[in-house]
Amino acid sequence: MPASTATRRAYREVTTRREDQMSAQPDHAPLTPYAPAPGAPAELLAQLRADKRASTWVPAFEHEWAAALEESRRTFSLARLYEVLQNWQGRIAHAPAVDAFVASGYDDSDAVDLAELRRRRR
Numbered sequence: 218m219p220a221s222t223a224t225r226r227a228y229r230e231v232t233t234r235r236e237d238q239m240s241a242q243p244d245h246a247p248l249t250p251y252a253p254a255p256g257a258p259a260e261l262l263a264q265l266r267a268d269k270r271a272s273t274w275v276p277a278f279e280h281e282w283a284a285a286l287e288e289s290r291r292t293f294s295l296a297r298l299y300e301v302l303q304n305w306q307g308r309i310a311h312a313p314a315v316d317a318f319v320a321s322g323y324d325d326s327d328a329v330d331l332a333e334l335r336r337r338r339r
Contacts, residue, residue: 252295253302258282261302264309278305304332 254260265274278301285297318325 251299251303253299257302257306261305261309265305268309268312270312274308281305 262275262278265271265278268274281301281304282298285301288297289295
């Protein structure tokens, strides 16, 4: 290849068909990690306090949150904090369905602990 062609390609003055097809950009959108809003823990705590299960849920959330804060200080990672928020947001969101299930009288003795399954996958 003559030097002039190489120089033009280096400065993107001339491109070949193969160069047009190739790209450094991925062909799929990368997954962005879950990052809650800065006020999410306070909003979640307010929702927990307003729930009928507040007497048991609020202390449990505060305990898990304190443990996650300590772990994040040690590891410099926010992953555990995000996980605690996500788990408790799921509990709040699914509480009405759980109440309806319990009120229906179905037998759930063969249920699987989903939190345990999540831990096994990691």
